[in-house]
Amino acid sequence: MNRIYLAGIAFLLVLAAGCSGPSEQETVEENMTHADLADFVREAAAYAEAAGEDAALAEFNNEAGGFSRGALYVYAYDYNGALLAHPYEKDAIGSNRGNWTDVRGLPVIRIGTHTAANGGGYITYLYPAPDDGGINESAVETYIPKIGYVAPAGETWWVASGVYLSDVAGPGTEPYPEPVSAMVDLVERGAAYGREQEAEAAFAEISNASGMFVDSEEHYLYAYDYNGTLLAHPHLQASIGTSLIERQDPFGMENIRALRDTAESGGGFIVFIWPNPEQENRDELKIGYVLPVDETWWVGSGVYLSEITGEDTVLP
Incomplete structure (x- = not known):
C-alpha cells in the first residue's frame, strides 16, 4: 500500500476514536502554515481513496467532522464544476459553480479544476470568512485573501481547502506574510x-x-x-x-x-x-x-x- 493510502487508513482510525476537541482544533488553525494546508488536503484525498466517495463526501459535509475545524475545512467539486461537499454551503451542494468568481472576478473553481487535473497544487483567491456558522458570498466587504490547496480525489472529482492569508502570517509579519x-x-x-x-x-x-x-x-x-x-x-x-x-x-x-x-x-x-x-x-x-x-x-x-x-x- 502507498503512503497516501496508509494515511487514509490512519485517519479512519482517528475518526473511529472520536474527533479532536475544540482546543486541538484551535491549535491546528492558529499554527497552520501553507505546508500544513497542503498536508491537510492530501490527507483528505487519502481519506477519500480509503473510505470511498460517498463516505468521504458525507464526512466533508459534516460541520462536526474530522475535516471541519472552524475556519479550516475541506470542500469538493467534480471536474464539471458541480459542488459535491462544503460544510458551510450545504444549500449549494449539487449546483454547478464552474463559472463562479470571487468578488473581483477571478474564476476560482475553473482555476481549481485546472490545477487539480494537472496533479494539484496551491491556488489563491478572495473569499468571505465564516460568520455565525455560515458564509455570505453576497457580503462584498467580507472578502479577504486566502491561500488554497487542491488535490485530485479520483478520476472524476477533487478536494481543496484554504487558509486566510492573515492566519499564515508568522511572528513579526502580521497581519500578512x-x-x-x-x-x-x-x-x-x-x-x-x-x-x-x-x-x-x-x-x-x-x-x-x-x-x-x-x-x-x-x-x-x-x-x-x-x-x-x-x-x-x-x-x-x-x-x-x-x-x-x-x-x-x-x-x-x-x-x-x-x-x-x-x-x-x-x-x-x-x-x-x-x-x-x-x-x-x-x-x-x-x-x-x-x-x-x-x-x-x-x-x-x-x-x-x-x-x-x-x-x-x-x-x-
Missing part, C-alpha cells in the same frame, strides 16, 4: 507620494527601475488612469500611454479592468493572473493591492503566489 505586508506598504507609500507630488513627477519616479518604488526584491509600483491607460511602469515602458483595459488572462478574466474597478471602489486586495518574468513569463496567480490616488489615477503592486509558498506555482 512578509512579502504581502511589504507590497501593501509599497502601494500605500506610492499613493501618498502621488498625492504630494505633481502627477508627471510621480509617474517619472514610478517608472524609474532604480527608483524609490522598486525594492530589493524587485517588487515595483505601477500606475493607471480609470480608462485603463498605463501611466507609469518600470518594466513596461513601451506600453505607457496605451489602454490595456481589454487585456484578458487565459481564463478570460479582464485583469486590468478588475484592478481598475477595485481601485475605483476605494482600493484593496485582488487576485489575478500575470506572467512571471522569473519563470520564463509563464502565467502565475498574483495577490495584488491597489489604491486610488485621486479621481483620475490609481496605483498598485503585487506578489506572486510562489513568493509566499516558496514553491513553483506557475499554472500548467
Whole structure:
C-alpha cells in the first residue's frame, strides 16, 4: 500500500476514536502554515481513496467532522464544476459553480479544476470568512485573501481547502506574510507620494527601475488612469500611454479592468493572473493591492503566489 493510502487508513482510525476537541482544533488553525494546508488536503484525498466517495463526501459535509475545524475545512467539486461537499454551503451542494468568481472576478473553481487535473497544487483567491456558522458570498466587504490547496480525489472529482492569508502570517509579519505586508506598504507609500507630488513627477519616479518604488526584491509600483491607460511602469515602458483595459488572462478574466474597478471602489486586495518574468513569463496567480490616488489615477503592486509558498506555482 502507498503512503497516501496508509494515511487514509490512519485517519479512519482517528475518526473511529472520536474527533479532536475544540482546543486541538484551535491549535491546528492558529499554527497552520501553507505546508500544513497542503498536508491537510492530501490527507483528505487519502481519506477519500480509503473510505470511498460517498463516505468521504458525507464526512466533508459534516460541520462536526474530522475535516471541519472552524475556519479550516475541506470542500469538493467534480471536474464539471458541480459542488459535491462544503460544510458551510450545504444549500449549494449539487449546483454547478464552474463559472463562479470571487468578488473581483477571478474564476476560482475553473482555476481549481485546472490545477487539480494537472496533479494539484496551491491556488489563491478572495473569499468571505465564516460568520455565525455560515458564509455570505453576497457580503462584498467580507472578502479577504486566502491561500488554497487542491488535490485530485479520483478520476472524476477533487478536494481543496484554504487558509486566510492573515492566519499564515508568522511572528513579526502580521497581519500578512512578509512579502504581502511589504507590497501593501509599497502601494500605500506610492499613493501618498502621488498625492504630494505633481502627477508627471510621480509617474517619472514610478517608472524609474532604480527608483524609490522598486525594492530589493524587485517588487515595483505601477500606475493607471480609470480608462485603463498605463501611466507609469518600470518594466513596461513601451506600453505607457496605451489602454490595456481589454487585456484578458487565459481564463478570460479582464485583469486590468478588475484592478481598475477595485481601485475605483476605494482600493484593496485582488487576485489575478500575470506572467512571471522569473519563470520564463509563464502565467502565475498574483495577490495584488491597489489604491486610488485621486479621481483620475490609481496605483498598485503585487506578489506572486510562489513568493509566499516558496514553491513553483506557475499554472500548467
